[in-house]
Amino acid sequence: MSTLRFATSSLPQSVRDMKSSAQDQLEYMLTEDDDAPMLTLDNQDIKLAVKNCVSDLLSRFNCHLESILYESQEIVTKINMENRLQPFLTDISWICQILNKMEMMKHLAHYWLEASPNIVKVTEKMDAEAADLLEIKLKVIEVTSKVLDSVVFGHVIAPTAARLLMVNVWLPFMQRARPLFEQPNSDHEEGSTLKIDCEIWLGLESAFVSIILTLPSDNQAEILAEWLKSEHVRYPDLTEALETWCYRSKVAKKRLSLFGAIGNGKSS
Structure with a gap:
């Protein structure tokens, strides 16, 4: 102790x-x-x-x-x-x-x-x-990755509002941060670059997809629309979330139409 x-x-x-x-x-x-x-x-x-x-x-x-x-x-x-x-x-x-x-x-x-x-x-x-700005962002990314994982795997229960805040705050941050780690850093000897493990980026991408798919459909639509308009659309790749949202929306619309037809039949 x-x-x-x-x-x-x-x-x-x-x-x-x-x-x-x-x-x-x-x-x-x-x-x-x-x-x-x-x-x-x-x-x-x-x-x-x-x-x-x-x-x-x-x-x-x-x-x-x-x-x-x-x-x-x-x-x-x-x-x-x-x-x-x-x-x-x-x-x-x-x-x-x-x-x-x-x-x-x-x-x-x-x-x-x-x-x-x-x-x-x-x-x-x-x-x-x-000189230490990248080190600071690196540690912020590492901690955030672990927090998002704890939510995705159910070790930490976060209400809908907290999950929505996580995506709205950290998704743009990660999009802006990643290019900084892909360019040479002149502050380091021999022009070496401070890198983040590829597994962390992949883990963050997977976490964002998982968390987005737990949000209400309207929130998903807003997040995905902003992602498609962003200059950083290459990361994270939210294609899986977009495909799932489109499928769910189509199925939901079909079911609502079916329930509407049944309701009209009963009314008549």
């Missing part, structure tokens, strides 16, 4: 390596392999400690979000240059792995869903010339 608190605390850069090591060891102790995991996933004391650490981490992250959101662009640039946001996102991305192993993802996912509009606004407000 002490290691967990250390691994999720705000610490000076000088001990960052120690913190990363603590995170690696915690993840290892919760991993099921040929040997039994050192920590049992149903230990209530550990679960309570994890819940409290996540709550504290998200509270501090939220304070930083709000400070950036309402500051002038000059102050935002200074905050960005001091690299205050990225350590939080790195810790949140790591804690997602712990929460997934312990089936506790709901303690982070509900916050992330509610804070999504502010997270996107802050990320877009960051100085585009900052």
